[in-house]
Amino acid sequence: MFTLLTDLPDFAMKPMKTGTKIGLAAFVLALVTARYWFYLASEVALPESRVWFVVAFLLAASLGVYAFVKRTSWLGAIPPIGAIVIGLFLPFTIAVSSQSVEANRVIAVGDTIPSFSAVDGSNNAFDSSSLNGHLVLIKFFRAHW
Amino acid sequence: MRAEFDRRGVQVLTVSVDSPEEIAEGRHMHGSQATMLSDTGLQITDAFGLRNTGFHSAPGSEEAEALPVPATLLIDRSGKVLWMDLSEDYQRRSDPSVVLAAMQAHFDTL
Numbered sequence: 291m292f293t294l295l296t297d298l299p300d301f302a303m304k305p306m307k308t309g310t311k312i313g314l315a316a317f318v319l320a321l322v323t324a325r326y327w328f329y330l331a332s333e334v335a336l337p338e339s340r341v342w343f344v345v346a347f348l349l350a351a352s353l354g355v356y357a358f359v360k361r362t363s364w365l366g367a368i369p370p371i372g373a374i375v376i377g378l379f380l381p382f383t384i385a386v387s388s389q390s391v392e393a394n395r396v397i398a399v400g401d402t403i404p405s406f407s408a409v410d411g412s413n414n415a416f417d418s419s420s421l422n423g424h425l426v427l428i429k430f431f432r433a434h435w
Numbered sequence: 436m437r438a439e440f441d442r443r444g445v446q447v448l449t450v451s452v453d454s455p456e457e458i459a460e461g462r463h464m465h466g467s468q469a470t471m472l473s474d475t476g477l478q479i480t481d482a483f484g485l486r487n488t489g490f491h492s493a494p495g496s497e498e499a500e501a502l503p504v505p506a507t508l509l510i511d512r513s514g515k516v517l518w519m520d521l522s523e524d525y526q527r528r529s530d531p532s533v534v535l536a537a538m539q540a541h542f543d544t545l
Binding site: 399401409421424432 | 440443444445446447448449450451455458459461462469470471472473474478479480482483484485486487488502503504505506507508509510511512513514515516517518519521534538542545
């Protein structure tokens with residue numbers, strides 16, 4: 291405990307180790323990339339290709355590892371650990387948060403739509419036979435109104 | 436867009452896993468003239484083969500076990516699918532201009 295207190299002034303005095311600088315850069319990269327990703331997600335405007343996000347995250351994680359190679363102080367080890375965790379965890383989430391349909395089950399152009407019935411927002415019954423003879427647009431939503 | 440549907444006599448149907456009550460709430464806010472169907476059991480979604488089989492199909496906040504892949508279909512008077520826009524990415528919005536262009540290409544030429 292007491293040695294910690296006497297160490298602190300030394301910590302403030304010493305110049306930052308190379309590894310610590312790299313670690314901080316890695317952490318900032320990871321945070322900025324993550325922030326941008328979640329901003330785009332909230333605007334429902336994520337790009338089709340996520341390659342650059344994955345590249346940025348993996349770069350942050352790699353820099354984090356490199357920071358340790360270049361040696362950090364014990365406090366300076368925290369940012370690169372953060373960079374490695376974010377840089378490895380988020381690309382995994384991005385890679386699996388895609389969607390897919392079963393190719394042999396999904397309806398295709400040229401198919402006739404199936405019959406279906408359901409209840410609408412006013413609790414009225416609806417049957418697809420009422421669509422006969424009409425031009426129809428059907429929209430399937432994922433999100434709530 | 437509504438004028439474009441009315442002008443062509445297009446019947447607009449929406450399908451989501453919302454309950455009728457949730458749809459009624461949303462309608463009050465958005466005033467849609469479409470017939471908005473409640474597909475909480477995913478029967479319509481499955482009939483069209485549009486269940487999202489991907490990993491993040493239904494986030495924890497959803498009550499449904501899965502969700503449909505966002506899709507827009509144009510159907511002719513005999514029930515045949517003329518055009519379909521299947522979003523590869525559930526986090527992307529579909530574009531109204533794309534739907535209008537599709538109607539011009541497929542409905543107006545009938």
